[in-house]
Amino acid sequence: MKTLILYTGSFEPGEFANERLQRWSKTQPDINIERRSVHDDPVAVVRLGITSVPALVVDDEVVAQGEPDLWLTDNFLQSLETRISH
Amino acid sequence: MDELWNMRGINLFNGLTRDEIEEVLRLAPPKSYRKGEYIFYAGDAADALFLLQLGTVKISYVTLNGDEKILNVFRPGDIFGELFLGKYRHRVGEAQALDDVIVCRICEETFLSLTQRFPKIALNFIRHLADSQRETLARTHALMRADAKYRLSGILLSLARRYCCTDPDWFELPASLTQEDIANMAGLNRSTVSSLINDLRRDGVLGGTGRSLSVNRTAIEALLEEAGLEVLE
Secondary structure, three states: OEEEEEEEOOOHHHHHHHHHHHHHHOOOOOEEEEEEEOOOOHHHHHHHOOOOOOEEEEOOEEEEEOOHHHHOOHHHHHHHHHHHHO | OOOOHHHHHOHHHOOOOHHHHHHHHHHOOEEEEOOOOEEEOOOOEOOEEEEEEEOOEEEEEEOOOOOEEEEEEEOOOOEEOHHHHOOOOEOOOEEEEOOOEEEEEEEHHHHHHHHHHOHHHHHHHHHHHHHHHHHHHHHHHHHOOOOHHHHHHHHHHHHHOOOOEEEOOEEEEOOOOOHHHHHHHHOOOHHHHHHHHHHHHHOOOEEOOOOOEEEEHHHHHHHHHHOOOOOOO
16 A cells, blocks of 8 residues: 655645545555645655645655646546556 | 755755755754744844745734835745844844745854854855845835836736746746735735736736736836836846
8 A cells, every 4th residue: 555645734725635636546446645734744844845735745755746736637646646556 | 856855945055965954954943834823023033044945924014004014025945034143133024924834943053053064055145145135126126116017017026036937938926925915015005006917917917817916027027127127137
Protein backbone atom coordinates (compact mmCIF):
# COMPACT_ATOMS: atom_id res chain seq x y z
CA MET A 1 0.00 0.00 0.00
CA LYS A 2 1.39 3.37 -1.03
CA THR A 3 0.44 6.44 1.00
CA LEU A 4 0.15 9.79 -0.74
CA ILE A 5 0.13 12.78 1.58
CA LEU A 6 -2.01 15.79 0.81
CA TYR A 7 -0.89 18.91 2.72
CA THR A 8 -3.71 21.40 3.05
CA GLY A 9 -4.33 24.77 4.61
CA SER A 10 -7.59 26.16 5.97
CA PHE A 11 -9.27 26.99 2.69
CA GLU A 12 -11.65 25.43 0.20
CA PRO A 13 -9.17 24.29 -2.47
CA GLY A 14 -7.79 21.80 0.05
CA GLU A 15 -11.28 20.36 0.60
CA PHE A 16 -11.83 20.03 -3.13
CA ALA A 17 -8.46 18.33 -3.71
CA ASN A 18 -9.01 15.99 -0.79
CA GLU A 19 -12.47 14.93 -1.96
CA ARG A 20 -11.28 14.35 -5.51
CA LEU A 21 -8.24 12.35 -4.44
CA GLN A 22 -10.20 10.31 -1.91
CA ARG A 23 -12.73 9.41 -4.64
CA TRP A 24 -9.92 8.46 -6.99
CA SER A 25 -8.10 6.38 -4.35
CA LYS A 26 -11.20 4.21 -3.91
CA THR A 27 -10.59 2.97 -7.44
CA GLN A 28 -6.92 2.27 -6.66
CA PRO A 29 -6.46 -0.82 -4.49
CA ASP A 30 -2.89 0.05 -3.49
CA ILE A 31 -3.18 3.75 -2.82
CA ASN A 32 -4.12 5.52 0.36
CA ILE A 33 -4.55 9.29 0.70
CA GLU A 34 -3.55 10.86 4.00
CA ARG A 35 -4.45 14.46 4.65
CA ARG A 36 -2.26 16.65 6.86
CA SER A 37 -2.62 20.26 7.86
CA VAL A 38 0.39 22.49 7.21
CA HIS A 39 -0.19 23.89 10.70
CA ASP A 40 0.49 20.48 12.27
CA ASP A 41 3.92 20.07 10.67
CA PRO A 42 5.54 23.33 9.50
CA VAL A 43 9.00 21.72 9.56
CA ALA A 44 7.92 19.19 6.92
CA VAL A 45 6.52 22.03 4.79
CA VAL A 46 9.93 23.72 4.77
CA ARG A 47 11.90 20.50 4.23
CA LEU A 48 9.70 19.46 1.34
CA GLY A 49 9.78 22.93 -0.22
CA ILE A 50 6.00 23.41 -0.22
CA THR A 51 5.25 26.99 -1.22
CA SER A 52 1.53 26.76 -1.86
CA VAL A 53 -1.32 24.52 -0.80
CA PRO A 54 -2.85 22.06 -1.37
CA ALA A 55 0.33 20.10 -2.08
CA LEU A 56 0.56 16.43 -2.95
CA VAL A 57 3.61 14.51 -1.76
CA VAL A 58 4.69 11.08 -3.00
CA ASP A 59 7.80 9.39 -1.58
CA ASP A 60 8.88 12.64 0.12
CA GLU A 61 8.65 14.52 -3.16
CA VAL A 62 6.18 17.29 -3.96
CA VAL A 63 4.52 16.18 -7.19
CA ALA A 64 1.99 19.03 -7.41
CA GLN A 65 1.02 22.11 -5.46
CA GLY A 66 -1.17 25.18 -5.64
CA GLU A 67 -4.56 25.78 -7.21
CA PRO A 68 -5.91 22.23 -7.78
CA ASP A 69 -7.87 23.25 -10.90
CA LEU A 70 -4.47 23.66 -12.55
CA TRP A 71 -3.04 20.26 -11.69
CA LEU A 72 -5.68 17.84 -10.42
CA THR A 73 -6.72 16.59 -13.85
CA ASP A 74 -7.50 13.14 -15.27
CA ASN A 75 -4.14 13.16 -17.03
CA PHE A 76 -2.35 13.93 -13.80
CA LEU A 77 -4.08 11.06 -12.00
CA GLN A 78 -3.21 8.68 -14.84
CA SER A 79 0.45 9.67 -14.68
CA LEU A 80 0.35 9.20 -10.92
CA GLU A 81 -1.04 5.67 -11.37
CA THR A 82 1.76 4.89 -13.81
CA ARG A 83 4.41 6.32 -11.51
CA ILE A 84 3.17 4.38 -8.50
CA SER A 85 2.75 1.09 -10.36
CA HIS A 86 6.42 1.18 -11.38
CA MET B 1 15.12 14.80 -4.86
CA ASP B 2 15.94 18.36 -3.92
CA GLU B 3 13.97 18.89 -0.73
CA LEU B 4 15.26 22.34 -0.05
CA TRP B 5 14.72 23.83 -3.46
CA ASN B 6 12.66 26.66 -2.11
CA MET B 7 15.08 27.58 0.63
CA ARG B 8 17.77 27.69 -2.03
CA GLY B 9 15.42 29.95 -3.96
CA ILE B 10 15.73 32.52 -1.18
CA ASN B 11 18.54 34.82 -2.26
CA LEU B 12 19.92 34.87 1.25
CA PHE B 13 21.09 31.28 0.75
CA ASN B 14 22.60 31.56 -2.72
CA GLY B 15 25.84 29.60 -2.86
CA LEU B 16 25.22 27.64 0.35
CA THR B 17 25.35 23.85 0.33
CA ARG B 18 22.43 21.70 1.37
CA ASP B 19 24.11 20.86 4.70
CA GLU B 20 24.67 24.54 5.42
CA ILE B 21 21.03 25.35 4.70
CA GLU B 22 20.00 22.47 6.98
CA GLU B 23 22.05 24.08 9.71
CA VAL B 24 20.33 27.42 9.16
CA LEU B 25 16.96 25.69 9.45
CA ARG B 26 17.92 24.05 12.74
CA LEU B 27 18.64 27.51 14.11
CA ALA B 28 15.47 29.04 12.68
CA PRO B 29 12.62 26.59 13.29
CA PRO B 30 9.54 27.28 11.16
CA LYS B 31 6.26 28.40 12.68
CA SER B 32 2.77 28.51 11.20
CA TYR B 33 0.13 31.24 11.34
CA ARG B 34 -3.51 31.17 10.28
CA LYS B 35 -5.24 33.83 8.22
CA GLY B 36 -5.56 37.04 10.23
CA GLU B 37 -2.93 36.16 12.84
CA TYR B 38 -0.14 38.63 13.52
CA ILE B 39 3.55 37.76 13.25
CA PHE B 40 4.58 41.02 14.90
CA TYR B 41 2.98 44.31 15.88
CA ALA B 42 3.97 47.94 15.41
CA GLY B 43 6.14 48.94 18.36
CA ASP B 44 7.50 45.42 18.94
CA ALA B 45 11.25 45.09 19.28
CA ALA B 46 12.78 44.51 15.85
CA ASP B 47 15.10 41.68 16.82
CA ALA B 48 14.71 39.18 14.00
CA LEU B 49 14.18 38.74 10.29
CA PHE B 50 11.71 36.33 8.73
CA LEU B 51 11.96 33.97 5.76
CA LEU B 52 8.57 33.32 4.21
CA GLN B 53 8.05 29.72 3.10
CA LEU B 54 4.29 29.54 2.54
CA GLY B 55 1.48 32.04 2.13
CA THR B 56 1.16 35.81 1.90
CA VAL B 57 2.07 38.37 4.57
CA LYS B 58 1.25 42.04 4.57
CA ILE B 59 3.06 44.76 6.49
CA SER B 60 0.79 47.66 7.34
CA TYR B 61 0.16 50.37 9.86
CA VAL B 62 -2.92 52.23 11.01
CA THR B 63 -2.98 56.02 10.71
CA LEU B 64 -4.29 58.33 13.44
CA ASN B 65 -7.58 58.46 11.48
CA GLY B 66 -7.85 54.70 11.72
CA ASP B 67 -7.05 54.07 8.03
CA GLU B 68 -4.87 51.13 7.20
CA LYS B 69 -1.85 51.77 4.95
CA ILE B 70 -0.10 48.75 3.46
CA LEU B 71 3.66 49.15 3.18
CA ASN B 72 4.37 45.87 1.44
CA VAL B 73 3.13 42.39 0.66
CA PHE B 74 5.39 39.33 0.74
CA ARG B 75 5.24 35.94 -0.99
CA PRO B 76 7.09 32.62 -0.55
CA GLY B 77 10.83 33.08 -0.94
CA ASP B 78 10.70 36.67 0.34
CA ILE B 79 12.50 38.03 3.40
CA PHE B 80 10.85 40.61 5.64
CA GLY B 81 11.61 42.38 8.91
CA GLU B 82 15.19 42.81 7.72
CA LEU B 83 15.74 46.29 9.14
CA PHE B 84 16.45 44.73 12.52
CA LEU B 85 20.16 45.44 12.19
CA GLY B 86 19.83 49.22 11.88
CA LYS B 87 19.52 51.86 14.55
CA TYR B 88 15.68 51.87 14.49
CA ARG B 89 14.97 48.97 16.78
CA HIS B 90 11.19 48.90 16.78
CA ARG B 91 8.70 47.71 14.19
CA VAL B 92 6.95 50.54 12.34
CA GLY B 93 4.19 48.30 11.04
CA GLU B 94 2.49 45.05 11.83
CA ALA B 95 2.92 41.81 9.90
CA GLN B 96 -0.29 39.87 9.34
CA ALA B 97 -0.94 36.54 7.63
CA LEU B 98 -3.33 36.94 4.67
CA ASP B 99 -3.74 33.16 4.38
CA ASP B 100 -2.01 30.08 5.80
CA VAL B 101 1.56 31.17 6.47
CA ILE B 102 4.79 29.47 7.49
CA VAL B 103 7.86 31.51 8.35
CA CYS B 104 11.35 30.85 9.71
CA ARG B 105 12.47 33.45 12.23
CA ILE B 106 16.17 34.26 12.48
CA CYS B 107 17.04 36.29 15.57
CA GLU B 108 19.80 38.87 15.52
CA GLU B 109 22.30 36.77 17.45
CA THR B 110 21.80 33.80 15.12
CA PHE B 111 21.99 36.00 12.05
CA LEU B 112 25.27 37.58 13.16
CA SER B 113 26.73 34.18 13.94
CA LEU B 114 25.64 32.85 10.54
CA THR B 115 27.17 35.77 8.66
CA GLN B 116 30.49 35.15 10.40
CA ARG B 117 30.43 31.45 9.60
CA PHE B 118 29.04 31.83 6.08
CA PRO B 119 30.16 35.19 4.60
CA LYS B 120 28.04 34.44 1.50
CA ILE B 121 24.96 35.11 3.65
CA ALA B 122 26.25 38.60 4.50
CA LEU B 123 26.93 39.38 0.85
CA ASN B 124 23.53 38.03 -0.24
CA PHE B 125 21.87 40.07 2.49
CA ILE B 126 23.54 43.28 1.29
CA ARG B 127 22.42 42.50 -2.28
CA HIS B 128 18.88 41.89 -1.01
CA LEU B 129 18.87 45.25 0.81
CA ALA B 130 20.13 47.05 -2.30
CA ASP B 131 17.44 45.44 -4.49
CA SER B 132 14.73 46.23 -1.93
CA GLN B 133 15.88 49.83 -1.79
CA ARG B 134 15.73 50.05 -5.59
CA GLU B 135 12.21 48.58 -5.70
CA THR B 136 11.05 50.89 -2.92
CA LEU B 137 12.35 53.89 -4.87
CA ALA B 138 10.49 52.78 -8.01
CA ARG B 139 7.29 52.32 -5.99
CA THR B 140 7.72 55.69 -4.27
CA HIS B 141 8.23 57.31 -7.65
CA ALA B 142 4.92 55.84 -8.88
CA LEU B 143 3.12 56.87 -5.66
CA MET B 144 4.32 60.47 -6.09
CA ARG B 145 2.31 60.69 -9.30
CA ALA B 146 -0.91 62.61 -8.82
CA ASP B 147 -2.66 60.53 -11.47
CA ALA B 148 -4.41 57.64 -9.74
CA LYS B 149 -4.18 55.38 -12.80
CA TYR B 150 -0.36 55.45 -12.82
CA ARG B 151 -0.10 55.12 -9.04
CA LEU B 152 -2.26 52.02 -9.20
CA SER B 153 -0.34 50.67 -12.22
CA GLY B 154 2.99 51.13 -10.41
CA ILE B 155 1.73 49.15 -7.43
CA LEU B 156 0.23 46.43 -9.64
CA LEU B 157 3.50 46.00 -11.55
CA SER B 158 5.46 45.86 -8.31
CA LEU B 159 3.11 43.11 -7.06
CA ALA B 160 3.03 41.29 -10.40
CA ARG B 161 6.81 41.02 -10.51
CA ARG B 162 6.68 38.90 -7.37
CA TYR B 163 3.73 36.68 -8.13
CA CYS B 164 3.48 33.52 -10.12
CA CYS B 165 3.43 33.69 -13.84
CA THR B 166 0.80 31.48 -15.46
CA ASP B 167 1.76 32.61 -18.93
CA PRO B 168 4.93 34.31 -20.24
CA ASP B 169 3.16 37.65 -20.05
CA TRP B 170 0.41 37.26 -17.44
CA PHE B 171 0.87 37.38 -13.68
CA GLU B 172 -1.85 36.09 -11.42
CA LEU B 173 -2.44 37.94 -8.15
CA PRO B 174 -3.65 35.73 -5.30
CA ALA B 175 -7.28 35.92 -4.20
CA SER B 176 -6.08 36.63 -0.65
CA LEU B 177 -5.09 40.09 -1.86
CA THR B 178 -8.30 42.15 -2.00
CA GLN B 179 -9.02 45.32 -3.96
CA GLU B 180 -9.07 47.07 -0.60
CA ASP B 181 -5.51 45.86 0.10
CA ILE B 182 -4.40 47.15 -3.31
CA ALA B 183 -6.15 50.48 -2.63
CA ASN B 184 -4.34 50.75 0.71
CA MET B 185 -1.00 50.12 -0.96
CA ALA B 186 -1.64 52.75 -3.64
CA GLY B 187 -3.01 55.33 -1.20
CA LEU B 188 -6.34 55.40 -3.08
CA ASN B 189 -9.85 54.65 -1.99
CA ARG B 190 -11.50 51.34 -2.74
CA SER B 191 -14.11 52.70 -5.19
CA THR B 192 -11.45 54.50 -7.26
CA VAL B 193 -9.42 51.31 -7.48
CA SER B 194 -12.46 49.27 -8.45
CA SER B 195 -13.33 51.71 -11.22
CA LEU B 196 -9.71 51.87 -12.48
CA ILE B 197 -9.43 48.08 -12.47
CA ASN B 198 -12.51 47.91 -14.70
CA ASP B 199 -10.95 50.47 -17.07
CA LEU B 200 -7.64 48.60 -17.14
CA ARG B 201 -9.47 45.33 -17.79
CA ARG B 202 -11.23 46.94 -20.75
CA ASP B 203 -7.86 48.14 -22.07
CA GLY B 204 -6.36 44.64 -21.80
CA VAL B 205 -3.84 45.68 -19.14
CA LEU B 206 -5.57 43.54 -16.51
CA GLY B 207 -7.37 40.23 -16.86
CA GLY B 208 -9.53 37.97 -14.71
CA THR B 209 -13.07 38.36 -13.45
CA GLY B 210 -14.51 39.05 -10.01
CA ARG B 211 -11.85 38.55 -7.32
CA SER B 212 -9.43 36.96 -9.77
CA LEU B 213 -6.97 39.54 -11.05
CA SER B 214 -4.12 39.07 -13.49
CA VAL B 215 -1.66 41.62 -14.81
CA ASN B 216 -0.33 41.81 -18.36
CA ARG B 217 3.27 42.73 -17.76
CA THR B 218 4.05 44.09 -21.22
CA ALA B 219 0.92 46.25 -21.30
CA ILE B 220 1.41 47.69 -17.81
CA GLU B 221 5.10 48.38 -18.45
CA ALA B 222 4.17 50.24 -21.65
CA LEU B 223 1.62 52.27 -19.68
CA LEU B 224 4.19 53.27 -17.05
CA GLU B 225 6.86 54.10 -19.62
CA GLU B 226 4.35 56.29 -21.44
CA ALA B 227 3.93 58.20 -18.15
CA GLY B 228 7.70 58.59 -17.79
CA LEU B 229 7.93 56.21 -14.83
CA GLU B 230 10.81 53.86 -14.34
CA VAL B 231 10.26 50.18 -15.09
CA LEU B 232 12.71 47.82 -13.39
CA GLU B 233 14.00 44.78 -15.27
